[in-house]
Amino acid sequence: MTKTYAVIGDPIDHSLSPAIHNAAFAFLGMDCAYIAYKIPKGELKEGLESLKKIQIAGLNVTIPHKVEMMQFLNSADNDCNLIGATNTVVNENGFLKGYNTDLGGFLEPIKKRNLECKDTKVLLVGAGGAARAIVAAFAREKVHKITVANRTKERAQDLIKFANKLGLETEYTDLVSAGNVAGNHNFIVNATSVGMRENACPISTRSINSNCVVYDIVYIPVNTELIVQSKERGATVIYGWEMLLAQAALSFEIWTGRKAPYDAMKLTLLGRF
Numbered sequence: 467m468t469k470t471y472a473v474i475g476d477p478i479d480h481s482l483s484p485a486i487h488n489a490a491f492a493f494l495g496m497d498c499a500y501i502a503y504k505i506p507k508g509e510l511k512e513g514l515e516s517l518k519k520i521q522i523a524g525l526n527v528t529i530p531h532k533v534e535m536m537q538f539l540n541s542a543d544n545d546c547n548l549i550g551a552t553n554t555v556v557n558e559n560g561f562l563k564g565y566n567t568d569l570g571g572f573l574e575p576i577k578k579r580n581l582e583c584k585d586t587k588v589l590l591v592g593a594g595g596a597a598r599a600i601v602a603a604f605a606r607e608k609v610h611k612i613t614v615a616n617r618t619k620e621r622a623q624d625l626i627k628f629a630n631k632l633g634l635e636t637e638y639t640d641l642v643s644a645g646n647v648a649g650n651h652n653f654i655v656n657a658t659s660v661g662m663r664e665n666a667c668p669i670s671t672r673s674i675n676s677n678c679v680v681y682d683i684v685y686i687p688v689n690t691e692l693i694v695q696s697k698e699r700g701a702t703v704i705y706g707w708e709m710l711l712a713q714a715a716l717s718f719e720i721w722t723g724r725k726a727p728y729d730a731m732k733l734t735l736l737g738r739f
Contacts, residue, residue, distance in 0.1 A: 469496075470520065471721060472503040474513060475528035479504075480686075482738055483526055486714045489734035493727045498523070510534055518560055524721040525555040532595060539564040549599050554717045565720050568599035571713030572683075573607065575704045581679055583607035589648055591615045591641070591668045592657035593625040596683055600657055601625060605632035612636050613651070615644035615669065645670025649678060654696075656682040661690030661706075668692060676700035685710050688739050711735055 473483040479502070487500035505513035507530045517525070527535045532551040536542065539552060545566035546552045552564035576583065586609050590597055593616040604612060612634055616622040622638045629636040639647070648654050648669060660668040661684035671692065674680060680696035685706030693703050714735075715726035 467497075469498045469523040471498065471500045471524045471526075472517065472522055473500070473526040473528060474503050474505045474510075474517075475531060476504050476506045478502045478528070481528070482710070482735060483714060485734050485738055486711070486731045487718065490714075490718055490727050490731050493730040494724065496722070498722075505531065507531075510538070514538055514562075518557065522557055524557060524717075526717055527553050527555060529595075536564065538562060545569045545602070548602050551595060551598070553713070554720055556721060565717075566599065567713040567716035567720070568596065569603045569606070570716050571709050572600055572603045574712035574716075575681075575708035576607075576679075578708075579702070579704070581702070583609050583653070585610045586652035587650065588612045588653045588655065589615060589644060589651040590655050590657060591644060593622045594657065597625055597657040598628060600655055600683075601629045601634070602632065604653075605629065605634050609653075610635065613639050613644070613647075615639050615641055617641060641669055646673060649673030649675050652677070652679060654678055654680045654701075656680075656684065656690075656692050659684060661692055662686060665691055667695060671695040671699060674699045674701050678702070679704065682706050683709055686739070707735060707739070 473481050481502045484500050484502050491498040510531050532553055535552050540561045542564040546564045549566050552566055554565040554567050556563040588604055588609050590612055612629055614622045614625055626636045656668050658668050660666050661682055674696050678701040680701045681704040682690045682692045683706045684690050697703055718726040
C-alpha cells in the first residue's frame with residue numbers, strides 16, 4: 467500500500483517540500499507519495515481528523531500550526547518540548563509522535579563546514595518562532611553570548627528570557643546598532659523574512675568582515691541582499707536552502723528509518739530556484 471505524507475500549513479502553495487520528498491522516494495524506489503495540504507488557521511483539529519481518516523503516515527508542519535500542533539501530539543521529543551513547537555509528525559495508527567528538525571536542520575550546514583560554535587559571539591536578527599529554535603541550537607553548541615537584534619524590544623525580551631533559561635549570556639540591540647557592531651560577532655544570523663523582498667537587507671553590512679559567518683535562513687531568493695553584501699565583504703556565507711534541505715533530510719529519516727538521498731533532494735531543490 468502506498469504510504470502518504472503531507473506538509474500542512476497556510477499558505478502552502480509555495481512549498482518546495484513535495485518536490486524534495488517525492489524525488490527522495492522516487493530515487494530510492496519507495497512506494498510513497500507526498501502532498502501539500504492546506505489547513506487554514508483555526509481549523510487544525512478538523513484537518514488532522516481528515517488526515518487520520520486517510521491514514522496519513524507522517525506530516526511536516528509549517529506556519530501557522532507549529533506551536534498549536536503540540537496539543538494534538540500523543541508524544542513529543544525533547545527538542546519539541548524545549549522549543550515549544552513541532553514540524554515533523556509520525557502517525558502510528560492515530561498515535562501522533564512529534565519531532566522538531568529545526569534545531570538539527572539549522573546546525574547541519576554549520577557542522578558540514580566544520581565551524582566551531584563553542585565560546586563564540588552570535589548576532590541574531592529577529593525574535594520570531596525560527597529564532598527560538600536557533601537559540602536552542604546555539605545553546606546546545608555552547609556559544610558564549612547571543613545579541614538579539616529586533617525591531618521591537620518587547621518581542622526580543624521573550625527570546626532573551628528563553629536564552630537565559632538555557633544558560634546563555636544575552637542582550638538586546640536595535641537594528642541600526644546591530645549593523646554597526648555586526649563585525650564583532652563570529653556568527654550573524656538572519657531569522658527574519660526581510661530578505662524575501664528585493665534589495666532589502668535586515669541590517670547594515672558595513673562592519674561585516676572575513677572573520678564573520680553570515681547565515682540567512684531565507685531561501686527564496688537564494689542570494690538575498692544580506693548574502694550578496696556579506697560575500698563581497700569576504701564573510702563565509704550559509705544559505706537558507708541548506709537549512710531547508712537538512713530539515714527535510716531529517717524528517718525523511720524519522721519517517722522511513724532510511725538514510726535520506728541528500729544529493730537527489732539537493733538537485734531537485736536547486737532545480738526549483
